Amino acid sequence: MISELFVQQLYSVIDMAIIGRYLGARELGAVGNAANIIMLFLVVSGGFEMAVDVMVSRLLGAGKNKEKAAMARDTLFLSAISGLVLVVIAWISLPALYKAVSLPENMVGDALLYGRVYLFALPIIYIYDVGWAILISNERAKISFYLLATSSILNLLNLLFILVLQLGVLGSALGTVLAQGITMLVTLYLLAKMDRQEEEPVSPKPDLSWTKIKSILHIALPTIFQQFSITFGATLVQACVNPFGQEAILGYVAIVKVMNLARIVLVGFAQTLTLMTAQLLAAKTYSAVKAVYRYCSNVSLIYWLVSSALSVIFCQLLAGMFFDPGQNQAAYSFFRVYLYAFVGIQLFSIFKFLNEGLLRSMVLMKEYLYYNLGELALKLAATWLLLTPLQTNAFWGAELGARIICVLGSTILVIKEIQALEAIEKAG
Structure with a gap:
């Protein structure tokens, strides 16, 4: 798990390093600010990940394999729907959010371009993140690590888009989105294969009854609220840094x-x-x-x-x-x-x-x-x-x-x- 988290964070660091060293200080500042705003919309995915971690692990410990698989399936569908809704909200609200954090005027254009391209892929990111959490909670951490490592390697497409095609911050966003999209498809395939191997495979049709949604949100919402608050706090701190x-x-x-x-x-x-x-x-x-x-x-x-x-x-x-x-x-x-x-x-x-x-x-x-x-x-x-x-x-x-x-x-x-x-x- 530590290796997975390290690789996940490392390609974010590499992304910033490429921007800072090959594009310049202004672009690094723009993308750094955009990343803080993007995180406000990614925290919902973190809430669903936590719901999977706790609920699937508990069902696994209790030996309830069919219920475990159904819970994982339903959380995956609910996260995808949430991602679709937030795409619209993110697209509309970005300019106002950048203005609220006092982003310097010369950075707004790059930040807006990067943020909108990245956030357009929210459903892909949500499905990939929750799928990753399902694999870990089912004690398949090695497989999830390989997936994450693959995504990180694919993220080096940034170099192609930035250095060869000269796409600037747009290339950085495209590289990340493509890497996550490809890995999401592989993750869904592995989850389907894992379900078929169960003694009692569950139907692919989700059960999004209000009772099931409440059980998922009972854990997801506090985590989402906590992560949103912390991310919002980080955004406020960034707003205090920007005037310097x-x-x-x-x-x-x-x-x-x-x-x-x-x-x-x-x-x-x-x-x-x-x-x-x-x-x-x-x-x-x-x-x-x-x-x-x-x-x-x-x-x-x-x-x-x-x-x-x-x-x-x-x-x-x-x-x-x-x-x-x-x-x-x-x-x-x-x-x-x-x-x-x-x-x-x-x-x-x-x-x-x-x-x-x-x-x-x-x-x-x-x-x-x-x-x-x-x-x-x-x-x-x-x-x-x-x-x-x-x-x-x-x-x-x-x-x-x-x-x-x-x-x-x-x-x-x-x-x-x-x-x-x-x-x-x-x-x-």
């Missing part, structure tokens, strides 16, 4: 990509914890939950030590993937200071992600939302308060402070929940 000019935008776009890549291992262990705990709870093997949490946290801490040391040593090299540090010294200064602060942010992120993973598997979605939205509110408020006295340092300072406070709260809740599970097992 092109250098600050460059530094911020670059550091966000590096941070997202560095978090992959932590997110991977958190998702693994979600899947394993869901199965353990369904099988009523409560004592193993604590052991899995401890293992994931220990390995994550080792990763944090190694990755932090490497990121500090190779700071200039990391920035150089996106822009020339010599020519963009102000951008590099912004990048370097934020990267050093990220060492502390990443330490607390270990327990943020693991705590979230445990709460999701226990379907404690209300508590899951409280801590996520609480952190977001604290971060935005702190950014606003610190912006005048600290200038660009307000961005990392607010993120670090909010993360520390909310991790402490979620850790207390997780300890109580694990203790309650242990008490139930001892009593039973």
Whole structure:
């Protein structure tokens, strides 16, 4: 799972690196801003992925194979319908959204072109993402990794479109859409083949009854709301960065990509914890939950030590993937200071992600939302308060402070929940 997430994030980084190094600073700033807006529409897919992860894993742990296959099928159809609806909303709202985040006028044209081409493929992306999650929750992580690796390789079509055909940011969007479209078709084929191999194959006709939709949305909606809120918060932060000019935008776009890549291992262990705990709870093997949490946290801490040391040593090299540090010294200064602060942010992120993973598997979605939205509110408020006295340092300072406070709260809740599970097992 970590390998899959790494490859998924890596081709996003490569995409930005190609744009920054071969097209220029203006294009990188435009696509970086467009990517934040695009994520507002991709979070719905993340909600359906989480519904598949939790519900299919639980049914798998309970041995209900036919119900498991039907749940996966229905979630896939519901996500495709949602993607079609959001295409229209995205196409109409993009200009207003770019204006709202104070995108510099010279970047609007490229950002609009990139965003509309990318978002036109929302149904394709939704089907591919949910299909990928179905494979993982059915313990076919190796197959899903091969699919993701194939998609990443196909995404190198960007080089053809940008360097050979000279299509600019349009070429970058087309390369990504084509790669996801081809991989989506292969994913659907593999899902159909997997269903035929079941002892009790289900009908391909979806059951989108209100009862079934409610059961899917019970998990999907809180996750969608949480991811939308976080993405919206990131968009608001980007709107605060934009008035500082092109250098600050460059530094911020670059550091966000590096941070997202560095978090992959932590997110991977958190998702693994979600899947394993869901199965353990369904099988009523409560004592193993604590052991899995401890293992994931220990390995994550080792990763944090190694990755932090490497990121500090190779700071200039990391920035150089996106822009020339010599020519963009102000951008590099912004990048370097934020990267050093990220060492502390990443330490607390270990327990943020693991705590979230445990709460999701226990379907404690209300508590899951409280801590996520609480952190977001604290971060935005702190950014606003610190912006005048600290200038660009307000961005990392607010993120670090909010993360520390909310991790402490979620850790207390997780300890109580694990203790309650242990008490139930001892009593039973």
